[in-house]
Amino acid sequence: MDAVAKKENLITLVGAGVVRGGRTLVSGVDLTIARGEIVTLIGPNGSGKSTTAKLATGVLKPSMGTVTRRPGLRIGYVPQKLNIDWTLPLTVERLMTLTGHFSSPEIMAALEAVGVARLLKAPVQELSGGEFQRVLFARAMIRQPDLLVLDEPVQGVDFSGEVALYELVRQIRDTSHSGILMISHDLHVVMAETDTVICLNGHVCCRGTPSAVQNSPEYLRLFGERASGALALYQHHHDHEHHDDGCVVVDGHSHTHEHHEGHSHG
Numbered sequence: 141m142d143a144v145a146k147k148e149n150l151i152t153l154v155g156a157g158v159v160r161g162g163r164t165l166v167s168g169v170d171l172t173i174a175r176g177e178i179v180t181l182i183g184p185n186g187s188g189k190s191t192t193a194k195l196a197t198g199v200l201k202p203s204m205g206t207v208t209r210r211p212g213l214r215i216g217y218v219p220q221k222l223n224i225d226w227t228l229p230l231t232v233e234r235l236m237t238l239t240g241h242f243s244s245p246e247i248m249a250a251l252e253a254v255g256v257a258r259l260l261k262a263p264v265q266e267l268s269g270g271e272f273q274r275v276l277f278a279r280a281m282i283r284q285p286d287l288l289v290l291d292e293p294v295q296g297v298d299f300s301g302e303v304a305l306y307e308l309v310r311q312i313r314d315t316s317h318s319g320i321l322m323i324s325h326d327l328h329v330v331m332a333e334t335d336t337v338i339c340l341n342g343h344v345c346c347r348g349t350p351s352a353v354q355n356s357p358e359y360l361r362l363f364g365e366r367a368s369g370a371l372a373l374y375q376h377h378h379d380h381e382h383h384d385d386g387c388v389v390v391d392g393h394s395h396t397h398e399h400h401e402g403h404s405h406g
């Protein structure tokens with residue numbers, strides 16, 4: 141696949157919004173996700189992150205605006221929670237086949253790609269939070285989706301696990317060239333891996349590169365104290381320069397943040 145095809149837009153939302161029972165849940169959302177791009181939705185509880193993701197994936201129809209998906213788009217979804225009966229014995233191998241028929245080599249390859257092939261026969265109940273998330277990633281990626289939707293991918297994972305999972309997200313993006321739509325509450329790690337942050341509060345409150353968003357007055361107003369914490373963490377490992385408006389000075393088309401080493405949290 142050539143570079144032009146990789147930049148193809150997978151999903152485009154223009155002025156999209158949802159009204160339910162006379163209440164506007166979210167409105168005026170403009171959003172595109174191209175191949176190889178990571179877009180992260182942030183915002184307080186109830187700000188419309190899940191609703192926007194559902195609009196993008198087609199689970200919800202827009203009450204206003206338009207949503208366009210590339211024809212035949214394959215979407216892989218990593219849910220926030222999985223409704224399984226935790227009292228029944230269930231191995232990773234079995235979990236991988238609950239929602240589709242895949243061969244053993246396919247399952248092994250998917251687990252290998254996320255670094256948990258050794259857990260093939262392990263009971264799901266005994267996995268750590270990070271291991272379980274990786275298995276969920278494998279379950280979504282085995283379908284070779286064009287777009288991967290991650291709902292709170294680092295929930296229940298400690299900080300070093302978080303960093304490792306975001307590393308994995310970047311790796312998945314780099315190797316599969318899928319687009320990635322993430323829902324997150326946590327800006328400081330999100331920022332390390334994401335191309336575009338969209339901050340919601342019933343509407344698009346602010347958007348842009350992570351550094352542009354973290355410096356925007358709207359974001360700071362919305363997140364208050366939490367924003368200043370994120371700011372400190374974010375700047376810890378960076379040696380790049382910023383424009384006056386907070387955008388990162390780049391020579392070239394993109395910038396990569398290396399957050400996977402040197403963190404110390406004690």
Ligand SMILES: Nc1ncnc2c1ncn2[C@@H]1O[C@H](COP(=O)(O)OP(=O)(O)OP(=O)(O)O)[C@@H](O)[C@H]1O
Pocket residue numbers: 160161165183184185186187188189190191192
């Ligand atoms: N089907 C629905 N009918 C009516 N209201 C809904 C529906 N789904 C969500 N809402 C409301 O829409 C608003 C946005 O919800 P949404 O789940 O998109 O927020 P969120 O940003 O994902 O929140 P959280 O961080 O708590 O998961 C909330 O006030 C929620 O109560």
